[in-house]
Amino acid sequence: MSELITKAKKAKRAVTDLITKSISQKNQALQFIADQLIQDTPYILQENKRDIEHAQAAGLHDSLVDRLILNEQRIKDMAEALEQLTFLPDPTGNVLETLKRPNGLMIEKVTVPLGVIGMIYEARPNVTVDASSLCLKTGNAVLLRGSSSAIHSNKALVSVIHKALEKSDLPTDSVQLIEDTSRDTAAQLFKLNEYLDVLIPRGGKALIQAVVEHASVPVLETGAGNCHVFIDESADPQMAIDIVLNAKTQRPSVCNSIETVLVEEAWAKEHIKELVEILIERGVELRVDQNIHELFPSLFLATEEDWQTEYLNYILAIKTVRGTTEAIEHINQYGSKHSEAIITESEENVRSFFQLVDAAALYHNASTRFTDGFEFGFGAEIGISTQKLHARGPMGLPALSSSKYIIKGKGQIRE
Amino acid sequence: MSELITKAKKAKRAVTDLITKSISQKNQALQFIADQLIQDTPYILQENKRDIEHAQAAGLHDSLVDRLILNEQRIKDMAEALEQLTFLPDPTGNVLETLKRPNGLMIEKVTVPLGVIGMIYEARPNVTVDASSLCLKTGNAVLLRGSSSAIHSNKALVSVIHKALEKSDLPTDSVQLIEDTSRDTAAQLFKLNEYLDVLIPRGGKALIQAVVEHASVPVLETGAGNCHVFIDESADPQMAIDIVLNAKTQRPSVCNSIETVLVEEAWAKEHIKELVEILIERGVELRVDQNIHELFPSLFLATEEDWQTEYLNYILAIKTVRGTTEAIEHINQYGSKHSEAIITESEENVRSFFQLVDAAALYHNASTRFTDGFEFGFGAEIGISTQKLHARGPMGLPALSSSKYIIKGKGQIRE
Known part of the structure; x- marks a missing residue:
C-alpha cells in the first residue's frame, strides 16, 4: 500500500x-x-x-x-x-x-x-x-x-x-x-x-x-485577489488618497491589497494629479487609461491585461469611469470576488455598490486591507474564501x- | 459563440x-x-x-x-x-x-x-x-x-x-x-x-x-444513501420491527430507505425469526450473514458486495454484530454518510452512536425515512447533501x- x-x-x-x-x-x-x-x-x-x-x-x-x-x-x-x-x-x-x-x-x-x-x-x-x-x-x-x-x-x-x-x-x-x-x-x-x-x-x-x-x-x-478601490464623485479627497495608498502600498504582496483604482471623472478632474503624484513619489508604477495618459504622457498606458492582473507588487492600474454603474460593471467583470471598496459621501451609491458588487467583502470608506480573520476579530484565520459555498x-x-x-x-x- | x-x-x-x-x-x-x-x-x-x-x-x-x-x-x-x-x-x-x-x-x-x-x-x-x-x-x-x-x-x-x-x-x-x-x-x-x-x-x-x-x-x-438500522440488545422488539419495515418497504426506491439491518447477537437470538419472517412475508428478499443463514439455510448468504450496495429495491442485507462498537464500525466503513438509526433503550449507546457515526442524520428510535426537507419542516427541499461543506x-x-x-x-x- x-x-x-x-x-x-x-x-x-x-x-x-x-x-x-x-x-x-x-x-x-x-x-x-x-x-x-x-x-x-x-x-x-x-x-x-x-x-x-x-x-x-x-x-x-x-x-x-x-x-x-x-x-x-x-x-x-x-x-x-x-x-x-x-x-x-x-x-x-x-x-x-x-x-x-x-x-x-x-x-x-x-x-x-x-x-x-x-x-x-x-x-x-x-x-x-x-x-x-x-x-x-x-x-x-x-x-x-x-x-x-x-x-x-x-x-x-x-x-x-x-x-x-x-x-x-x-x-x-x-x-x-x-x-x-x-x-x-x-x-x-x-x-x-x-x-x-x-x-x-x-x-x-x-x-x-x-x-x-x-x-x-x-x-x-x-486566495486570488484582484481588488479595486472606486473613488466616487463625492469622495473626500484626503480620505480617498489615504485609502488608496494604504490599500496599495502597506503590503502589496497580499491578496487584499488593491490592483486597480477606478476614479469618477469629476473627481479625477479635480484631484487626479495629486493622487498620481503621491503614488509615484511612493514608488508605485502606474498603468493608466487614455484620459489620464493625456495628462501624464510619461506613464504606461494600461492594456486589457492590466485590468485582469493581480500584480502583488508596487504596480497599480488607474481607470476613469463615468460613475458608480460603470465602476460596478468593471469590478464584476475583472474582479476576483475578494474585496472591493467605494469611497463616497453618497448613501445611494453605497447601497448600489453593496447590492450589486459580487465579492466576499465590500467596504465603504475603508481600506480593503482589513479583509483578514484577525482584523475581523475571529482570533484565527484558515484563509480567505473566494468561493460562495x-x-x-x-x-x-x-x-x-x-x-x-x-x-x-x-x-x-x-x- | x-x-x-x-x-x-x-x-x-x-x-x-x-x-x-x-x-x-x-x-x-x-x-x-x-x-x-x-x-x-x-x-x-x-x-x-x-x-x-x-x-x-x-x-x-x-x-x-x-x-x-x-x-x-x-x-x-x-x-x-x-x-x-x-x-x-x-x-x-x-x-x-x-x-x-x-x-x-x-x-x-x-x-x-x-x-x-x-x-x-x-x-x-x-x-x-x-x-x-x-x-x-x-x-x-x-x-x-x-x-x-x-x-x-x-x-x-x-x-x-x-x-x-x-x-x-x-x-x-x-x-x-x-x-x-x-x-x-x-x-x-x-x-x-x-x-x-x-x-x-x-x-x-x-x-x-x-x-x-x-x-x-x-x-x-x-444523493446516494446506503443507510442502516442497528437494533441494539435492549431494543423494544415491536418498535424495532416496525421501524425496519418502514425504513425498508415504505418506499424502497429513495435514498433514505435502508439497505442493511445490523442486529445485536442477544436481540437476534430472541427475535430474529420474527423479523425475518415478517420481512419475507412483505416480499423483501434477504441477504444474511453466516449466523442467520444457519437458522434460515434457504436465504441468500450475503457477500462483501451486499454491505456496499444501495439496492433501492425490496432487498435487504442483515448482519449480526456483537454490540454498538461493531455496528458503528460497520456503518462508518460501508455507509454513505446519509441516514443511520439505532433502536435501543440504552442512553449510553445512543450517545456513542450519535457521537461516532459519521452521517448527515442520526436517529434514535425512529425511521430513517424522515430525512427529508418537508419532514424536517423546511417547506422545500433542494436535495439531501451527503458532503460536509x-x-x-x-x-x-x-x-x-x-x-x-x-x-x-x-x-x-x-x-
Whole structure:
C-alpha cells in the first residue's frame, strides 16, 4: 500500500478517536506543541538549514528562499500563535437549531469536525504548524502535503508535533506528513474522496488553480485577489488618497491589497494629479487609461491585461469611469470576488455598490486591507474564501466544522 | 459563440437584475408560473407525448418511461408546489452577524443569492420546474441541462416559464434551458467556473459520480444513501420491527430507505425469526450473514458486495454484530454518510452512536425515512447533501444562498 493510502487510513481512524476528546484535551495538546517547538528550536533550525542550502545550491530565487527560512523569532511566533489558539472557543459540539416536529420528533443540528482535511501548500514551513494546530483545535485530522523544497523542515516540525502529541491525549496520527512529494502523489490526493472530506490549497495562483481544476475532493478555495478601490464623485479627497495608498502600498504582496483604482471623472478632474503624484513619489508604477495618459504622457498606458492582473507588487492600474454603474460593471467583470471598496459621501451609491458588487467583502470608506480573520476579530484565520459555498471571505475556526442532524424519536415511522 | 456560453453570459447578467428584485416580485413571478402551467397544460402534455413516444420507440425500460410521464395531476402538483413556495421566507437579505471592531469598523454578514446555478439532471421533466422555482425564489439564475429523452417536455416547460416571467418583473433569462444535450456540452458545463457559482446534479449515482469526478465548478453533492438500522440488545422488539419495515418497504426506491439491518447477537437470538419472517412475508428478499443463514439455510448468504450496495429495491442485507462498537464500525466503513438509526433503550449507546457515526442524520428510535426537507419542516427541499461543506443533510432554501461581508468605515486604514 502506498504511503498516501496508509496514512489516509490512519487519519480516518484518528478522527474517530479525536471526536471523543474534550476541548481542554485539545487545548492541552496545542500547549504541548508550543512548548516542544521552543524546546526543539535548535533541531528545527538545523533541519531548516538543509532546505535552505539545497535551495541556494539549486539557484532558487531569493524571495523563494526567504519563504523557507525559519529562525528563533519565527518559531517563537508559531508557539505564541498556538497559545493564542487555546483561548478561542470550540466551534464544534454546538447546537445550531432545535426543531420539534408535530409527530414528536426532536431534531437538533449540531456542529461537528469536518473529518480528514488534506492540506496542500508550497514552500512555507510555517504552514505545517499553522494548519496542524487549526485542524487539531477543531477536532480534525490532517494530511499535510508540502513542497519538496521544505521537506526537511516539514519532517522536523511534524516530528516535534508528534513528540508533543505523544504526551497528550490526542492520537499522533491526527497530524501526518506525506513525505512523497511527487506530482503523482499530489494527483492521487486530489481524488482521495474515500478518505478526505475537504482539500485546502494554500499558496500561489497556479497551485490553487490546479487543485480547483483537478480535485474531485471538495475544495475550500482561498486566495486570488484582484481588488479595486472606486473613488466616487463625492469622495473626500484626503480620505480617498489615504485609502488608496494604504490599500496599495502597506503590503502589496497580499491578496487584499488593491490592483486597480477606478476614479469618477469629476473627481479625477479635480484631484487626479495629486493622487498620481503621491503614488509615484511612493514608488508605485502606474498603468493608466487614455484620459489620464493625456495628462501624464510619461506613464504606461494600461492594456486589457492590466485590468485582469493581480500584480502583488508596487504596480497599480488607474481607470476613469463615468460613475458608480460603470465602476460596478468593471469590478464584476475583472474582479476576483475578494474585496472591493467605494469611497463616497453618497448613501445611494453605497447601497448600489453593496447590492450589486459580487465579492466576499465590500467596504465603504475603508481600506480593503482589513479583509483578514484577525482584523475581523475571529482570533484565527484558515484563509480567505473566494468561493460562495460553505464559507465566504475570511474563514475563522467555524469554517473547519460541519454539522449533523440528531433526531430523537419514540418509535416514529413515516406514513 | 456556443449556446452554452451565450446563455451563461445572459444568466450572469440576469443575476445583477434579479438581485434588485423584492421578495414580493419574486413570489409574484412564482404565482404567474403556477397559473401559466395550469393554463398551458394541453400544450405541455402534447410535447411530453412526443418524448414518451420516442422513448417507447427506442425501447426504453418501463420505469424510465414512467419518470418521463406528465399528466394533469402531476402538473397540478407542480403548480401547487410553486404556490407553497410563495409562503416561505426569503433566505437572502438577512443579517447573520454584526461585528463592531475597536477601530470603529462596522462589519455585517449578510445573506445573498449564490448567483448562477447549473442544474444537471436526468429524465424527470418535473425537475425543470422544481429547480427553476427554487432558484427564482432564492434570487439565483439557473442554467438547466436535462436529458435528451425529455427535451420536448423541458422545452415546453421552459417556454411556459418564460411566458410567465415576461409578465413578471424578473428577467426571463433567469431560467434558461441548454438545448444541446450532447456529452461535450455537459463536460463544458462541468468546467464553466467563469460563469457558474455552483453545479447541482440531480439523478442516479452514475450522474452524481461523473459530476463529482469531473467538475471544477463547486458541486452540491446530493444523493446516494446506503443507510442502516442497528437494533441494539435492549431494543423494544415491536418498535424495532416496525421501524425496519418502514425504513425498508415504505418506499424502497429513495435514498433514505435502508439497505442493511445490523442486529445485536442477544436481540437476534430472541427475535430474529420474527423479523425475518415478517420481512419475507412483505416480499423483501434477504441477504444474511453466516449466523442467520444457519437458522434460515434457504436465504441468500450475503457477500462483501451486499454491505456496499444501495439496492433501492425490496432487498435487504442483515448482519449480526456483537454490540454498538461493531455496528458503528460497520456503518462508518460501508455507509454513505446519509441516514443511520439505532433502536435501543440504552442512553449510553445512543450517545456513542450519535457521537461516532459519521452521517448527515442520526436517529434514535425512529425511521430513517424522515430525512427529508418537508419532514424536517423546511417547506422545500433542494436535495439531501451527503458532503460536509456548505450544507449537510436535507437542504432547504438557505442552501441556495451564500453571504457577503459589508463593512462601513470612516476612512480607516490598516496600520
